[in-house]
Amino acid sequence: MSYFNVTILGCSSAAPTTRHNPSAQLVAYRRHNMLVDCGEGTQLQLRRYGISFARIDHIFISHLHGDHFLGLPGLLSTLSLHNVEGDVTVHTFAEGVAMLRPLIDAVCRERSYKLHWDVVDPHGTNVVMDDGALRVSSFPLYHRVPCVGYRFEEVNKRRHIDRESCDFYNVPHYLMNDIKDGADLVLPDGRIVPNERLTTAPTPAASYAYCSDTVKDMRVAECVKGVDILYHEATYGDEGAHKAGPRGHSTAREAAEIARAAGAGTLVLGHYSQSVLDESVLVREASEVFDGNVVAANEGMKFDLA
Numbered sequence: 014m015s016y017f018n019v020t021i022l023g024c025s026s027a028a029p030t031t032r033h034n035p036s037a038q039l040v041a042y043r044r045h046n047m048l049v050d051c052g053e054g055t056q057l058q059l060r061r062y063g064i065s066f067a068r069i070d071h072i073f074i075s076h077l078h079g080d081h082f083l084g085l086p087g088l089l090s091t092l093s094l095h096n097v098e099g100d101v102t103v104h105t106f107a108e109g110v111a112m113l114r115p116l117i118d119a120v121c122r123e124r125s126y127k128l129h130w131d132v133v134d135p136h137g138t139n140v141v142m143d144d145g146a147l148r149v150s151s152f153p154l155y156h157r158v159p160c161v162g163y164r165f166e167e168v169n170k171r172r173h174i175d176r177e178s179c180d181f182y183n184v185p186h187y188l189m190n191d192i193k194d195g196a197d198l199v200l201p202d203g204r205i206v207p208n209e210r211l212t213t214a215p216t217p218a219a220s221y222a223y224c225s226d227t228v229k230d231m232r233v234a235e236c237v238k239g240v241d242i243l244y245h246e247a248t249y250g251d252e253g254a255h256k257a258g259p260r261g262h263s264t265a266r267e268a269a270e271i272a273r274a275a276g277a278g279t280l281v282l283g284h285y286s287q288s289v290l291d292e293s294v295l296v297r298e299a300s301e302v303f304d305g306n307v308v309a310a311n312e313g314m315k316f317d318l319a
């Protein structure tokens with residue numbers, strides 16, 4: 014059973030089309046349901062894919078172009094209609110807070126939940142959420158307006174107990190958490206059993222990065238180094254390459270160059286221009302550059318990380 018996964022809710026650029034919804038994804042990690050971007054229609058997409066509104070606790074906005082946040086007022090007012098309780102934090106730039114807070118306060122006056130605004134700094138790499146097991150960081154992207162990507166990674170992965178060995182040394186139950194954290198065992202006669210004899214290595218930490226919207230910039234590859242899955246915008250194919258740079262976007266081939274430099278496991282392409290009618294062309298172009306797995310995002314697709 015997966016406890017860390019990503020569901021694509023929208024992967025078009027600019028206006029919604031009949032083929033794709035504007036940008037939104039759901040990153041689920043244990044008890045957290047986190048939205049990354051919230052384009053128009055996101056609440057309908059959540060419904061379509063049977064995702065619980067009640068568990069949404071974080072919303073990370075990449076930048077302030079409408080196709081990435083216009084779904085927010087509708088979604089936040091629906092949460093109250095559903096009597097959602099608990100805390101919901103919207104992470105966006107200071108400019109986003111200044112613009113959205115009065116609007117949200119006006120359209121959802123009586124909220125059933127507690128709404129928090131977290132100001133994201135568009136410069137540098139910053140931790141925006143950390144619950145001890147999952148850390149979310151923002152990092153700069155290079156678009157026509159300030160824009161950030163988000164990296165989700167497991168931290169503090171605990172070692173696995175070697176049951177047989179722990180039984181042999183009679184490790185008391187109350188010490189198990191310390192042992193999982195790497196502590197050695199001190200026997201009643203003072204001898205020390207090193208942790209490596211009682212445990213096996215932790216499962217590797219899983220990680221995911223979201224990059225939309227940006228021109229190809231190798232600084233991005235540094236920020237997403239070694240991720241298992243990289244979602245990188247591929248607004249155009251080779252055919253539209255002349256439009257990519259001037260509009261602050263990338264081609265599929267450029268996304269693949271970032272994935273290759275980062276050593277990502279899987280590259281997920283998305284944020285398609287309306288002019289892209291066959292995404293398999295983008296996959297083919299990206300695969301000429303990047304040896305790993307390349308997938309064209311589509312609404313409803315789900316990727317398991319752990």
Ligand SMILES: [Zn+2]
Pocket residue numbers: 026027036078080081226284
């Ligand atoms: Zn966009």
